[in-house]
Amino acid sequence: MGRAHTLRDIAIGCLVVAVLAAIPWMLPGKAFQDFVIRCASMALFATSLNLLVGYTGLSSFGHGLFYGLGTYSFALLMQKTTVSLPLAFLLTLLISAATAVVVGAICIRLRLIYFAFVTLAMQMLAHSVIISWVGLTGGDQGLQGGIPRRVVAGIDLGNQYNLYVFSAAMLVIGLLLMRHIVATTFGTSLRMIRDNETRAAFLGISVWRVKLTVFVLAAVFASAGGMVMSLFVSGAYPELINWPISGDAIFAIVMGGVGSFLGPTVGTMILLLLNDVVTRQTEYYGLALGIIILLFALGLRRGVLDFVTERLGGRPAGGIH
């Protein structure tokens, strides 16, 4: 990717944050802010999963492990130690990266369905540990007591608006970094591995190393999303590390478009909007969501953004058809 494009992406990113920061001045209701905070968390998670699914062809069913690990490590560091918020943030990224190295080293040697199942098993293992280790994690009741010391450089993230701008900035920074990753030669290697692993190996790419690297990177971005969620719910709960959360990310990717960089972000918006609108109307949330997903899968046969891009005559960036 050219320098000019990078600069343009950064400029657009800054503009988005500025627009989002300005919206509450015109729209005093706090619900939009809540939506953006949740969206930022989930979109970081879904986009990081798409680095694996869409760009590398690694269908991880257990990516929620790192999202949940982000919420728990961050909340525990804030509660049980005296480290500052930025340090807890960095430590959480490190913990997630270290965990991803171990988990990745085991999983990425496997292919296709075996990879999917082992990642899922890893997440179930992590969930069981969280549930059983009551003394540390509070077990199935979650980590209670809130998140203390939320003031960073004079800015209190306990304040709704500040958390909102922080989350929006996190999302934009995360997306810019991930976009940079897929636009580099490393990103090209990912797509090459996805399209033909054997050929990539013959061309001199260390497939194992590239896969492990992207697995760790994706884990780091997922845990950043987890930390935003941890700040939003003021704690950590086993549901955030349980396997259905990985399913939510996969839904987001499927609905938004696996082939477009912003697909998972759009998918997240749709998923959350559906959740919010449907739960307001009916107690049969699962039924409504199931029907809508079926419509996407059988009707559009691709995510919204992939569909729109193709209609406009373009080709999805990920190149998946």
Next chain:
Amino acid sequence: MRDRVGRRTVLVASAGLLATPWIARAQSNPIKIGIQSIFSGPIALLGTSSRGGIQPEIDRINAAGGLLGRQIQPVYRDSKGQPQEAARVARELVNTDGCEILLDAEASSGAFAVQEVVRDLGVLCVHSNSETSSLTADPKLRVATAFRSTRQGVHDAIVGGAHSAKVATEKKLSRWATCSPDYAFGRDTTAQFLEFLKHFKPDIEVVSQSWPKLGQPDFTEVITKILQARPQALYSALYAGDLSAFINQGNVYALFGAMQVFVPAMGDLPVLTAVKNLPPGIQSAARYLPTFPDTPANAAWYAQYRKANGNDYPTNWSWESATAMRFIEAAVTTAGATDGKKAAAALEGLTIDSPFSTTGKVTMRAEDHTLIDYAIGWGTTVPQPPFVTGIEPGDWGQIFELETEWKKKNGYI
């Protein structure tokens, strides 16, 4: 590189589009009360029977002219039992729907999430279903504008321990077994029960402990394990569907004739009526029974509940949620405002008339924002209505004394 401006603008454009549903709504006249619970899935009874207790109270208040001259408009919302959804829904109820007060009818995990949101929002909130003691006992978790209108785990454990120790002494029961659901609630409740049982009767020996999974369909393994250990008494923290399945299957093995059984959650009508052949002689706490307290007020409330809810039975959650609504009513009336701080100040230490107390009054204790003086007692099951007889009320003096000791031991005071 291809031109991708079209795709990039999506993010910017969508930000604008998404903003449209949230155009600020002018505050209308009614007092909106946000009521969240689990209305779907296997524990939907939590939400529906809570609503069954709340709605008649709201109808009564509205028919009498409302609260501070304003009608009450309830906004019911399903959290699906997920804590992060509970947190979101609580924020949404206040931030989007303009609710001035929250009546949180969530199960414990959701209630703890709502508690943190209330800490941020500063609105009046009454938790009407979470019985986990730490929610109000632990000063770290306490929130200035949040209260709890339910029975509490530690109160139940004290009364259960005292009653069971008395029965154990009379019948010379020293070999005990336990059988409780395998998660924090089941393990905590069992440990607490045994702690207080041993306090009153130190010569207890626990010979077998089983931890069936939540929603386990087949209890054969557990039942045979208990029978093999040959205990004289069995304690179980199972509840709702799991409990009725356990009783039905235990009947097949004549479990209930082989030992004295103590089940705190037995005394709730949905369980009592779901069991095919209710074995006589089970010791049970009265969670909600129309005969305890045996007063005209309670009988009238029971009749009115069934009439208002298509002849359904009220649950323990129904009286707890009805109590939450009555406290909200009293606090807002006393304070003359719905403002979180003012209403909370009025609610602290407030005593109201209640059908759910042997003294006819319940109090919201000021020091830890939790309910006291409610009906709490243990009795013995019989196969026909009223299902539980000979209910002995717990001694609140003893409860306070041991609760204080328990709080000290846990570093809460």
